[in-house]
Amino acid sequence: MSEAPETEPPMRKGVGSDSERIRKTPLLGQALRRPELGALSGVVLIYAVFFAVARSSGMFSVEGIINILSVSAEIGIIAAATTLLMIAGEFDLSIGSMIGFAGIVIGLGTTEYHLPLTVSVLVALVGCGAIGAANGYLTVKTRLPSFIVTLASMFILRGLAISVTRYIAGYTQISKITETDPDSAMISLFGGHVGQGFFQWMATVGWIGAKANGMPLVEGLPASILWWIGLTACATWVLLRTRFGNWIFAVGGDEVAARNVGVPVNRVKIILFSLTAVSAVLFAATQISEVGSADTLRGTQKEFDAIIAVVIGGTLLTGGYGSAIGALLGALIYGTVQIGILYTGIDSDLFKVFLGLMVLMAVLFNNYVRRRATRER
Amino acid sequence: MQPVIELRGVHKSFGTVVALQDVNFAVHAGEVHCLLGDNGAGKSTLIKILAGVHGPSRGEYLIDGDPVELASPRQALDKGIGTVYQDLAMIPLLSITRNFFLGREPKKGWGPFARFDIGRADQVVVNELAEIGIDVRDPGQAVGTLSGGERQCLAIARAVHFGARVLILDEPTSALGVHQAAIVLKYVAQARNRGLGVIFISHNIHHAYAVADRFTLLNRGKSKGTFQRSEITRDEVLHVMAGGEDLQRVEMEINRLGERRPVSG
Numbered sequence: 001m002s003e004a005p006e007t008e009p010p011m012r013k014g015v016g017s018d019s020e021r022i023r024k025t026p027l028l029g030q031a032l033r034r035p036e037l038g039a040l041s042g043v044v045l046i047y048a049v050f051f052a053v054a055r056s057s058g059m060f061s062v063e064g065i066i067n068i069l070s071v072s073a074e075i076g077i078i079a080a081a082t083t084l085l086m087i088a089g090e091f092d093l094s095i096g097s098m099i100g101f102a103g104i105v106i107g108l109g110t111t112e113y114h115l116p117l118t119v120s121v122l123v124a125l126v127g128c129g130a131i132g133a134a135n136g137y138l139t140v141k142t143r144l145p146s147f148i149v150t151l152a153s154m155f156i157l158r159g160l161a162i163s164v165t166r167y168i169a170g171y172t173q174i175s176k177i178t179e180t181d182p183d184s185a186m187i188s189l190f191g192g193h194v195g196q197g198f199f200q201w202m203a204t205v206g207w208i209g210a211k212a213n214g215m216p217l218v219e220g221l222p223a224s225i226l227w228w229i230g231l232t233a234c235a236t237w238v239l240l241r242t243r244f245g246n247w248i249f250a251v252g253g254d255e256v257a258a259r260n261v262g263v264p265v266n267r268v269k270i271i272l273f274s275l276t277a278v279s280a281v282l283f284a285a286t287q288i289s290e291v292g293s294a295d296t297l298r299g300t301q302k303e304f305d306a307i308i309a310v311v312i313g314g315t316l317l318t319g320g321y322g323s324a325i326g327a328l329l330g331a332l333i334y335g336t337v338q339i340g341i342l343y344t345g346i347d348s349d350l351f352k353v354f355l356g357l358m359v360l361m362a363v364l365f366n367n368y369v370r371r372r373a374t375r376e377r
Numbered sequence: 378m379q380p381v382i383e384l385r386g387v388h389k390s391f392g393t394v395v396a397l398q399d400v401n402f403a404v405h406a407g408e409v410h411c412l413l414g415d416n417g418a419g420k421s422t423l424i425k426i427l428a429g430v431h432g433p434s435r436g437e438y439l440i441d442g443d444p445v446e447l448a449s450p451r452q453a454l455d456k457g458i459g460t461v462y463q464d465l466a467m468i469p470l471l472s473i474t475r476n477f478f479l480g481r482e483p484k485k486g487w488g489p490f491a492r493f494d495i496g497r498a499d500q501v502v503v504n505e506l507a508e509i510g511i512d513v514r515d516p517g518q519a520v521g522t523l524s525g526g527e528r529q530c531l532a533i534a535r536a537v538h539f540g541a542r543v544l545i546l547d548e549p550t551s552a553l554g555v556h557q558a559a560i561v562l563k564y565v566a567q568a569r570n571r572g573l574g575v576i577f578i579s580h581n582i583h584h585a586y587a588v589a590d591r592f593t594l595l596n597r598g599k600s601k602g603t604f605q606r607s608e609i610t611r612d613e614v615l616h617v618m619a620g621g622e623d624l625q626r627v628e629m630e631i632n633r634l635g636e637r638r639p640v641s642g
Contacts (some may be wrong), residue, residue, distance in 0.1 A: 241492045243482040246475050253468035260466040262451075262480035320470045370470070 035314035036326035038365040042312065042358070043329050043336075050340045059343035062199075062208040066218050066225075072335025073228035074283060076328055078302060079309040080231040081279035083327035084239070085272045086310050089252035089319025090146040092273060094135060095306055097157035098280035099287075099299025102128050104165045106284060107174030107294035110181055117177070117184035124281045131157070132277025136270035146273075154303070162296045178292040190227070190282075191289025193220030224286040228328070231279070235324035248272070252319025308355060309334050312362040316370060333358065379442050380405050381543050381574045382427065382458065387436030389422050396422040399436075400600045402593055404543055404574040409565060411577045411585040413614065414595035420578050423595070424545055427576065428460040429453030459541025461532045463548050469521030473513060474502045476520050477535050505534050509564050526557030530564045543574040550584045562588050582615050 050059060058064050078095055085092055102124045109120030135153055139146045165172055178187055193199075196219055202208045203216030210216055239245040247268050250258040259265050280299070288294055313330035315322025337355065341348050380403035389397040397419045404410045414420045425431045426438065429447035437444050440456055447453050450460070467476050478498050485494040499516045506513050511527050520528060529549050536544055546565065550558040565588050569575050579585045585592065592609065594601040594617045601617050 237492075241495070243484065243491075243493050246471075246479060246482055246493055249471050249475065250468055250479050253470045257466040257468050258479065260462075320468065 035321055035323040035366075035369070036329055037314065038362055038369065039313045039326045039329035039333065042333050042362070046333055046336055046340075050336070050344070054340060054343040057343040059340055062202065063218050064339070064343070066222070068332075068335045068339045069225045070222050070335075071338055072331045073222070073224040074286070075302070075305050075309050075334050076228035076331035077224065077231055077283050077286070078276070078279045078306040079313070079327040079331045080228070080235045080324055081272075081276040082306040083310045083313065083315050083322055083324050084235055084248055085276050086307070086315050086317070087239070087252045087319055087322040088248045088269055088272050089255065090136075090139060090269060090272070091150060091307070092132075092135065092276045093147065093150040093303045094153040094157055095276060095280050095303040096299040096301055097154045097161065097303075098128055098131070098277050099284050099302055100294075100296050101131075101157045101161045102281040102284035103288060103294035103298050104161050104174060104296055106288055107177045108165065108168055110177050111174055112168055114180075117181040117186045121186050121281070121285050124284070125278055128277040128281045129274045132274040133270050135277070136273030139273070140266040140269050158296075158300075165296050172296040173293060174295075175293040177288055177294060186285065187289045188223070189289075190223055190285040192223045194223065194226060196220040222290070224290070227282060227286065228331070231282075232324050232328040235327075239324060244268070249320060252316075252321075254320070305334065308359050311359055311366070314362070314366055314369070316366055317363070321370060330362075378405055380439075381441065383437075383439040383442075384423075384426070384433070385437040385439065387423075387426065387433040387438070389419075389426060389431065389434050396598055397426075397433075398598045400595070400598075401603075402600070404576055406542070406574050407569060407572045408590040409569045409575040409577050409588045411579060411589035411592045412595065413579060413582070413585055413592055415580060417597070418595040419598040420595055421547075422598075424460065424547055424576070424578060427453070427545055428458060454539075454541075457540055457542035458545065459536030459539070459543070460545040461529070461536055461547065461549065463551070467520050467528060467532060470519055472517045473506075473520055473523070473531065474498045474516040477502050477505075477531065477538075481539060501538070505538055506531070509534060509567065510560075524557055524560075525553045526560035529553070529557075529561045533561075533564060533568065537568065537573065541573070543576065544568060545576045545578070547578050548580075549577070550579065550581060558584055582611055586611050586614070 054060075059068075078099075082092065082095065105124040105127060106117070106120045109115045109123055110117050115123070131153070135146070135150055138144070139149045142149070162172055165174065178184075178191075199208065199216045199218055199220045203210040203214070208216055208218055237245075239248060247258065247263045250261075250263050251265050251268050255265055283302070284294070284298065287298065309330035310322070310327045311317065311330070312333055313323060313326025313328070315326060334355070337358075338351055341351050341354075383401075383403040385401055387397055387400045387402075388395070400419070400423065402410075402412075402423065412420055412423065422431065426433050429450045429452050432438075432446060438447070439445065440458075445456070447456075453460070468479070471479070474495065478493075483494045483497055483501075484491045485497075486492050502516045503513060509530055511530055520531070523531065533544060533546065533549070549561050549565070553561065562584060565575055565577060569588070569590075575588075577585065577589060586606070589606060591603055591605055592614060593603045594614065596617070604614075
């Protein structure tokens, strides 16, 4: 039997933790810990620049702002899902092709198979969600980088979309989708406008431009903007307030450690791949509801736009750290610059140059923030 | 007094490699039992048997006097055997609270609206850490900001909080400096005083001697015996650990090398 343990001096609170040397984390330090700080300062900076350069150009009119938000919303919808996937440490390069594929599923379903638009959208949601899950399953089972797996599905989906559409419909474009089922609830759900009375009133008062017949130039707040904000809110809630959110961070932070404490790593990843695909369907549905047609080439390179928005939003490429609000701000920067540059008279081809520089700056800034956030204090 | 966990005549072989041979080992509540041995002595295999990762090839494993066959580490955990591995299973970018409760998050709310009760979790973490003398400024700060010793203590506190009666600590001080190691050793002693059985794996005799009540020395898969601290001196432990005369011979050879070296101004 063991000898009696020696009596230890009672431990003083804070012994060994160097607490006497630590002050309360200063406010700036706390702000620096937030992943979206970089994107927020980016937004402020960009708006300051555009305000100085293009104040009187109409960019800041209601029409201009709605325009900016509509472009941002498209990217933002897929960025909200992409940010979750990237925090979990994975990529999805097939989002763009998925948008095109979902578009033709909805389009062919409605025009060729005479399904109600609602049913076509549901078919696309289930089908693409399953393809997304397959992306995830392949990634976790083969242990290949998701970059490679989804690069493959990017080509497969695009090729399938083009060949199937040409085989069935004879063209690579499907028009008159909304006209086939004009009363569908889907059209107002994805392509409707909110606050039409308010916009009408603004037109009457003269705050926003009106057409000759007295109708406002901007009908209302496009539904896509609400989808964007709604999805971002959901993603934020999941990340910060649910167990699943905690698992997402853990899976991206250290997969092995997460598995050791019982996190179902594979399940988390497969669900996130599936959600990313679903966000591509939502993107396609808003586009079809707004313009009424689908094209097999829709969504080309949107995967990069989404990744750019997410990275500008402060999510680490290596996973484990990031925010959906950051992705919203990243999408806002994307939309603002793309539209704003048209108002400034600067060569709009420079948009991509600017975007590239922005990504570079964001990554450097994010790395600095991460080092700060995890430095021993 | 009955040991909490006990191994009797345990053998373990992997194919033709014999990792453990006829090893007896027991831990009582309220004692620190130190497992010492050089690399390859079989320490890891022994821990893995205790933690439920491997089953013994021959021999008995008893918990509270009853023979058991553990199929997984999860089962060991359910029986109150908590293992803190060297890599700690901590995620540096994640906050202290989120790490502490990872995989076992407290929930509030209902159905699809059930959410991670962070407020309660924060409170638990602050209390648990204050109890062991770590004063966290903010449970929302990343684990990466903690010192190595604090991180180790956090991992141990997590195991204790989730019901461990026996702690298996795999080299908890090996990567730490003197000051940080002291923090961990104090906490180990404190856990022992609270009635936990602790298995402390180390090859640092100074750390082991500071907290251990008993030592078991392993050498090439065989137990060289179990000793009370009062029965054996530091030097004797070191002597057995290093395999007897080996160290003396090495020392003599080194001295001889030293004599031959020309003395420089």
